[in-house]
Amino acid sequence: MKAVQINGYSKNLKAHINDIPIPRIDKHQVLIKMYAAGVDPHLKLAINGKVRVFDQYKFPLTLGIDVSGVIEAVGQDVRDLITGDSVYALLPLNTMGAFAEYVVADASIVAKMPKNLSFEEAAAVPLSALTVVQALNVLKVKAGSKLFIPGGTGGFGQIAIPYAKSKKLFVAVSGDESSRHVASSIGADHFIDYQRQDYVKLLKDFDYVIDTRGASEFRKELSILKSGGKLLSLIAGPNARFAARQGGFSTIQKFIFSAIGMPFDIAAYLQHKTYDFLYVQPNGVQLKNITQWIDETGVKPIIDSTFPFSQVNEAIAKIAQGTAKGKILLTIPRR
Known part of the structure; x- marks a missing residue:
């Protein structure tokens, strides 16, 4: 699969699209076919190493923390999610991994998407x-x-x-x-x-x-x-x-x-x-409550701009400018 990665900390906010194996799940995890990912200010800090006091990354590192997509496989102990569910999640900031065609996540941090949101809008939420x-x-x-x-x-x-x-x-x-x-x-x-x-x-x-x-x-x-x-x-x-x-x-x-x-x-x-x-943490229970709140209120995130997977460095440059009027998103090719 394709994944956006960096090989080490750098002041040069550039990443590379590499071919890596599709990750395998354990009995508590789900495999998500990615449709969209949020491009967040945390990304700049992760690339230049300013969050090292919290997180010691292993390289090469797949970037991205905001996830939306469809579940492709579930572990044997997963009960509340099934193949085909449209879901979203915040990945742990110390591992990341959202800028890829497939993502593995613990089922405990994943929630079903709000019904009134597109995959792009859902990726703007977690x-x-x-x-x-x-x-x-x-x-x-x-x-x-x-x-x-x-x-x-x-x-x-x-x-x-x-x-x-x-x-x-x-x-x-x-x-x-x-x-x-x-x-x-x-x-x-x-x-x-x-x-x-x-x-x-x-x-x-x-x-x-x-x-x-x-x-x-x-x-x-x-x-x-x-x-x-x-x-x-x-x-x-x-x-x-x-x-x-x-x-x-x-x-x-x-x-x-x-x-x-x-x-x-x-x-x-x-x-x-x-x-x-505060250094935000993934939380599936809180995200389920957010889903309910969005379904009840009809709130939708405002999207500043959307970039295709191939233009990930342009998306990173845009978030680094700090002038976005809403969320910046990366769309993942659907095969």
């Missing part, structure tokens, strides 16, 4: 949806509270906004002016044009921030939180709280995470606020 579900769980959000997502108009925000609204949160986001209509149409209560407006001057007494920008925005984001508020970053850096909550890390990793997060923890503590970090 990473974004699981990230917002897990983020809101960590934050322990309460109905009526206020949430700010800086840069919340891309692929993540376009699932995060309607999902957060379904939890009865007030949601503010920032983006460029061209994103205002989209943000409003999917439920954002307050939109800030970051090119013309400073959210620090416009927002105050927020309960939560989900950071998608990183350390450069940390102090600004922290300043809009009320006393007792919580800032959860997807980028800035792990901390001891994250390591203790998520588990499975070595003693060395825990020490490193604690050291990385200490400046954020201290700054938040001095203002009577809390800093935390």
Whole structure:
């Protein structure tokens, strides 16, 4: 089969299409014939090695984590899925493998696709949806509270906004002016044009921030939180709280995470606020709940652009630009 692979970490964001064997399944796994895959910002970090503190990849590495396709074979102990099911999944970030004609996944992380989504739309959901579900769980959000997502108009925000609204949160986001209509149409209560407006001057007494920008925005984001508020970053850096909550890390990793997060923890503590970090994990149960939510609400992800398998490097270059107005997708040849 064809697979998009890299042979090692590199600042050069280029991959190669190689011929590799179709993987075999064990009794707990399913084999998925791929139809589409999401092209996510995590991809850039994986290629250039910036996630090595979490994941030590084995090379050659098949890229991609967002999966949609049809089950071709099931292991003997798999009960809830059968051959022919249309499914989607988030693959483990420490193994990846979605940019291929076939993918093997543990049945526990796979869910049936929402009925109203195409394969391309379904591939746009798992990473974004699981990230917002897990983020809101960590934050322990309460109905009526206020949430700010800086840069919340891309692929993540376009699932995060309607999902957060379904939890009865007030949601503010920032983006460029061209994103205002989209943000409003999917439920954002307050939109800030970051090119013309400073959210620090416009927002105050927020309960939560989900950071998608990183350390450069940390102090600004922290300043809009009320006393007792919580800032959860997807980028800035792990901390001891994250390591203790998520588990499975070595003693060395825990020490490193604690050291990385200490400046954020201290700054938040001095203002009577809390800093935390999230590195999203596959979860089939949560994804099944997302399927039900999408079926009930009719929510659809917004697609920025779709690239054929042969143009994977163009897709990677597009996601690296950071200007997408929705999800970037890779379509897999159907044979």
